[in-house]
Amino acid sequence: MAQRSVARSIAHVGLALTLAFGVLAAGAGYWQVVRSEELSRAPENPAVAVAAASVVRGEIIDRHGNVLATNAKYAKGGSYRVYNDRAIAPVVGYASRQHGSAGLELSFGAELTGLSDSDPIRNALRKFQADPYDPQTLTLSLSLTLQRAAIRGLGEDSGAVVMLDPRSGEVLVLASTPYYDSSAIANPDTEKDGWAAVADNPAQPLLTRPTQGRYTPGSIFKVVTAIAGLGSGSIEPTTTFPNQAAAEKNGLVVSGFRIKEHPGVAAKTLKLVGAMEVSSNIWFALAGLKTGGDNLTEYAEQLGFGASLPFDLPTAPSQVTDGKGSAPGGFKDDVELASAAFGQGKTFVTPLQMALVAATVANNGELMRPRLVTELTGKAGTRKIAPESIRRVISQADADAITAAMLQAVEGPLGRQFTTGAKVPGIPTAGKSGTAELGGSGEPHSWFIGFAPANDPQIAIAVLVERGGRGGARAAPLAGSLMKAYFDTVAPK
Amino acid sequence: MTASAQPLPRILGQIKPRPRWREARLLAIVAAAILAGSVSLELARHSDETAATAGFSPAEPFHLAVYLGVLVAAHLAQVLTGRRTDQVLLPAVGLLGGISLLLMERLPQDLVVQRFFGAELGLADVQLVWLVLSISIATTLAIVVRSDRWLRLYKYTWAAAGVALLLLTFVLGTEINGQRLTLSFGPISGQPSELLKVILVVFLAGYLSENRSLLVEESTQIGPIAIPPLPYLAPMVAMWAIALGIVVVQRDLGAALLFFAVFLLLLYTATARPGYVVLGVLLFLAGAFVMYQLVSHVQTRVDIWIDPWKDPAVTGYQVIQALYAFARGGLVGSGLGGGIPTTIPAVETDFPFAALGEELGLVGIMAILGLYLVVIERGLRIGAAAGDDFRSLLATGLALVVGVQAFIIAAGNLKLIPLTGITLPFISYGGSSMLVNGIVVGLLLALSDKGVEPPPAPKPPGRLARLTRRGA
Numbered sequence: 001m002a003q004r005s006v007a008r009s010i011a012h013v014g015l016a017l018t019l020a021f022g023v024l025a026a027g028a029g030y031w032q033v034v035r036s037e038e039l040s041r042a043p044e045n046p047a048v049a050v051a052a053a054s055v056v057r058g059e060i061i062d063r064h065g066n067v068l069a070t071n072a073k074y075a076k077g078g079s080y081r082v083y084n085d086r087a088i089a090p091v092v093g094y095a096s097r098q099h100g101s102a103g104l105e106l107s108f109g110a111e112l113t114g115l116s117d118s119d120p121i122r123n124a125l126r127k128f129q130a131d132p133y134d135p136q137t138l139t140l141s142l143s144l145t146l147q148r149a150a151i152r153g154l155g156e157d158s159g160a161v162v163m164l165d166p167r168s169g170e171v172l173v174l175a176s177t178p179y180y181d182s183s184a185i186a187n188p189d190t191e192k193d194g195w196a197a198v199a200d201n202p203a204q205p206l207l208t209r210p211t212q213g214r215y216t217p218g219s220i221f222k223v224v225t226a227i228a229g230l231g232s233g234s235i236e237p238t239t240t241f242p243n244q245a246a247a248e249k250n251g252l253v254v255s256g257f258r259i260k261e262h263p264g265v266a267a268k269t270l271k272l273v274g275a276m277e278v279s280s281n282i283w284f285a286l287a288g289l290k291t292g293g294d295n296l297t298e299y300a301e302q303l304g305f306g307a308s309l310p311f312d313l314p315t316a317p318s319q320v321t322d323g324k325g326s327a328p329g330g331f332k333d334d335v336e337l338a339s340a341a342f343g344q345g346k347t348f349v350t351p352l353q354m355a356l357v358a359a360t361v362a363n364n365g366e367l368m369r370p371r372l373v374t375e376l377t378g379k380a381g382t383r384k385i386a387p388e389s390i391r392r393v394i395s396q397a398d399a400d401a402i403t404a405a406m407l408q409a410v411e412g413p414l415g416r417q418f419t420t421g422a423k424v425p426g427i428p429t430a431g432k433s434g435t436a437e438l439g440g441s442g443e444p445h446s447w448f449i450g451f452a453p454a455n456d457p458q459i460a461i462a463v464l465v466e467r468g469g470r471g472g473a474r475a476a477p478l479a480g481s482l483m484k485a486y487f488d489t490v491a492p493k
Numbered sequence: 494m495t496a497s498a499q500p501l502p503r504i505l506g507q508i509k510p511r512p513r514w515r516e517a518r519l520l521a522i523v524a525a526a527i528l529a530g531s532v533s534l535e536l537a538r539h540s541d542e543t544a545a546t547a548g549f550s551p552a553e554p555f556h557l558a559v560y561l562g563v564l565v566a567a568h569l570a571q572v573l574t575g576r577r578t579d580q581v582l583l584p585a586v587g588l589l590g591g592i593s594l595l596l597m598e599r600l601p602q603d604l605v606v607q608r609f610f611g612a613e614l615g616l617a618d619v620q621l622v623w624l625v626l627s628i629s630i631a632t633t634l635a636i637v638v639r640s641d642r643w644l645r646l647y648k649y650t651w652a653a654a655g656v657a658l659l660l661l662t663f664v665l666g667t668e669i670n671g672q673r674l675t676l677s678f679g680p681i682s683g684q685p686s687e688l689l690k691v692i693l694v695v696f697l698a699g700y701l702s703e704n705r706s707l708l709v710e711e712s713t714q715i716g717p718i719a720i721p722p723l724p725y726l727a728p729m730v731a732m733w734a735i736a737l738g739i740v741v742v743q744r745d746l747g748a749a750l751l752f753f754a755v756f757l758l759l760l761y762t763a764t765a766r767p768g769y770v771v772l773g774v775l776l777f778l779a780g781a782f783v784m785y786q787l788v789s790h791v792q793t794r795v796d797i798w799i800d801p802w803k804d805p806a807v808t809g810y811q812v813i814q815a816l817y818a819f820a821r822g823g824l825v826g827s828g829l830g831g832g833i834p835t836t837i838p839a840v841e842t843d844f845p846f847a848a849l850g851e852e853l854g855l856v857g858i859m860a861i862l863g864l865y866l867v868v869i870e871r872g873l874r875i876g877a878a879a880g881d882d883f884r885s886l887l888a889t890g891l892a893l894v895v896g897v898q899a900f901i902i903a904a905g906n907l908k909l910i911p912l913t914g915i916t917l918p919f920i921s922y923g924g925s926s927m928l929v930n931g932i933v934v935g936l937l938l939a940l941s942d943k944g945v946e947p948p949p950a951p952k953p954p955g956r957l958a959r960l961t962r963r964g965a
Contacts, residue, residue, distance in 0.1 A: 006762055006763065006765075006876070006877070006882060006885045006886065006889075007877040007885070008765065009761060009762045009763075009764075009765040010762055010873050010876050010877045010885065010889050011873075011877070012761070012765075013758050013761065013762055013873065013889065013893070014869065014870065014873045016758070017866075017869055017893075017896050017897075017900070018866060020900050021862050021865065021866055021896075021900065023904075023909065024862055024900065024903050024904060024907065024909070025858070025859055025862055027904065027907040027908075027909045028819065028850060028855055028858045028859070028862075028907060029855060030907075031816055031819040031820055031850075031907060031908075032819050032820065032822055032823055032824065032850060032854065032855040032858070033823070033824060033855060035816075035820055036819075036820045036821075036822075036823045036824075037820075038820075039816060039817055039820030039821075040817075040820050040821050040823070042817070044805065044813075044817075045817045045820070045821070046814070046817065046833060046836040047817070047821050047833060
């Protein structure tokens with residue numbers, strides 16, 4: 001019997017085991033190098049909690065140099081967080097030993113405790129230093145002055161205000177009402193009552209409305225329809241619809257369902273500018289049908305819909321439709337598409353998302369990543385976070401056409417009636433109001449999005465007042481006064 | 494029997510001291526590495542940073558001295574008896590054991606408390622006892638074993654003993670954490686499946702070497718694929734059934750996977766026929782699928798593996814904490830004593846790899862994987878150089894037991910495969926594991942000795958082969 005020696009197959013087995021151990025090494029490399037940074041910074045990583053218990057957190061400072069969050073010595077050892085103003089609670093959140101953390105205190109927990117340096121090279125070298133923890137001070141683009149003004153303006157209502165620089169994505173205001181006392185939660189002596197005041201409160205003060213609240217948009221969504229229509233080439237600024245004028249009176253029949261106009265729109269043939277000025281539901285329903293569900297969904301996604309926004313705080317995704325339908329774009333049928341086109345479909349949006357829609361138009365069609373943190377400062381120095389373009393959504397020409405329409409909606413003789421008070425005196429102002437009908441008997445949500453100056457935009461805004469009535473009644477005047485406050489106190493002269 | 498014609502072996506052979514310079518040099522490096530580790534641990538104690546992290550304990554110099562002393566004694570014992578055994582295996586295993594000891598020193602000592610004649614022993618105390626016993630067993634076997642007949646001739650006896658041990662665990666085993674793995678006799682308790690893996694290798698080496706020619710040359714043709722002769726499939730099916738039985742009754746996925754993988758690899762070594770491996774893998778997949786459908790324990794493990802973040806606070810907790818530990822370690826690690834390994838439940842038995850990943854970093858993980866490859870390479874080399882099929886297969890099987898087990902638990906720690914609760918050889922805390930790995934190393938050393946009794950002359954085909962031939 002001629003038999004081969006087993007030595008050869010032993011070599012094969014050795015090769016197989018070597019390969020298997022190579023896979024182990026690759027697996028270790030994946031977790032220890034590729035995913036290391038992300039997992040080490042995860043707020044759930046116990047190292048973050050351990051560091052939080054022993055390290056004095058870095059401070060948080062606004063764009064004017066106001067200290068928003070600092071530390072106080074606790075009589076029984078250690079330190080706790082103190083916050084400058086309740087108005088910043090929705091942005092900064094809280095860091096408590098007992099109740100965990102929220103807001104930037106949570107999402108930048110690793111940097112504030114110094115557990116992680118945002119610079120990967122310094123992060124790797126950190127392990128060789130005697131004192132590896134270098135708590136970072138965060139400098140925000142937030143303006144405490146404007147944030148306070150926004151909270152005051154919302155008053156007793158529940159609502160949200162977002163203001164950002166459309167050119168850089170820097171967020172100046174991220175207001176949410178009702179708000180809460182984050183210092184009371186962070187202070188070990190008062191944390192029990194401080195927490196009890198917010199935990200089961202039916203008004204949901206812990207819900208950060210600009211980023212986490214999802215609302216029916218109403219007519220402000222017409223700006224998204226215009227972006228999708230012009231961007232996809234489905235409509236032109238001069239597009240008219242032959243059946244539109246008649247439908248203003250009698251309603252537009254779509255697949256047997258009659259879509260009605262809101263009162264106050266004359267039966268006259270409109271183009272984009274006129275339709276935006278009088279906020280014609282019929283014109284935008286026809287524009288939406290012409291654009292098609294696919295294009296509407298796709299352009300909305302380019303604006304950030306359909307996923308969490310790349311932001312410094314967690315955001316709820318906005319949606320054009322629930323996507324359960326079989327028609328193009330996930331719509332159920334043309335009725336849903338036509339209704340969505342003027343903001344009354346199964347569309348739900350966050351105020352931050354709608355502020356980005358206004359900012360994209362303002363920034364000549366280019367969407368910038370929204371951000372709060374502009375600088376991280378530690379012992380090793382300061383790292384600036386540069387503006388970052390997400391993508392160009394539409395061409396400058398299309399953005400200009402929509403700007404002209406939004407300018408007319410604020411400054412035109414008919415538009416003024418829907419957006420009373422949004423105009424910043426002496427500065428060309430562009431915008432769109434929205435009245436989100438919710439069905440039933442309650443007041444609608446009051447919306448406004450806009451930007452100014454229309455010819456050289458420096459500030460974009462979204463205002464939402466829950467159950468605030470018509471857009472022109474509540475949100476538009478608040479937006480106007482906040483933009484005026486921006487030009488009076490914050491804008492570089 | 495041809496074996497009876499062999500002269501009786503003298504228990505210790507001729508005693509004539511012979512230097513082992515290579516081993517001495519390697520052991521010096523090992524000692525330096527362990528000392529460096531203990532210095533690093535001592536420095537961590539004086540850093541402010543670790544004061545805040547819970548669960549740190551400093552190294553006990555006495556422990557390290559004892560351990561290094563035992564390594565030197567093992568070396569000297571083989572020098573004095575003039576053994577010509579492999580000189581790399583002991584240093585490689587010694588360094589793995591040293592890493593184990595440093596890790597157990599560093600973990601909180603109250604993770605394990607054993608009372609022994611009134612004295613209270615902590616984690617590192619007990620682990621040191623196991624390490625010393627393990628190396629003593631290895632050395633004793635390396636010196637005393639001068640013949641393989643006691644293994645070669647009684648393979649069916651060994652197999653019977655193994656099955657008996659298994660059945661005894663099925664019936665009398667104590668259930669711990671939902672697994673029926675531990676067998677207790679009064680104060681002494683152990684996990685028989687650890688010993689079973691060595692018995693399995695001894696039996697398989699005997700069976701396969703005897704029937705090798707038949708398994709290689711005959712085949713049954715089914716369509717385009719040639720599969721092994723059907724009568725010889727019986728052991729494969731039996732192995733498969735035993736593995737499934739271990740999964741169902743003992744809920745020990747790791748041991749089942751280990752046994753079946755070692756069996757398949759040994760079968761391939763003996764026959765060089767990939768068809769066997771393909772068939773075995775198909776059987777494995779079929780079994781795994783059925784087990785997943787029927788056994789909730791298996792289902793849970795697989796579901797956690799697919800997405801531990803689905804339930805991060807309860808079922809996925811352990812796996813996620815291990816991944817966080819690896820991530821914290823990064824490239825160079827936090828240094829011994831600089832991490833927070835106690836956040837991982839059962840870190841000392843099931844997750845020492847993750848704890849070392851945190852404190853030694855990717856660099857340390859590579860070094861540990863390299864050490865296992867050295868152990869495997871030495872074992873396979875001993876197998877390839879052995880004089881006959883039985884010794885080749887035995888050495889290969891012993892190397893595989895260590896290598897495959899290390900792979901299974903390391904891959905489980907890294908979420909490459911579902912987690913199974915088996916030990917990391919030479920590193921995990923645990924008596925049964927340490928002692929059995931001592932036996933493995935001892936047998937490998939004995940098989941590597943150029944001075945042992947030569948293998949018996951080739952025998953005619955095995956008993957089973959003769960029986961089936963007669964029948965055909």
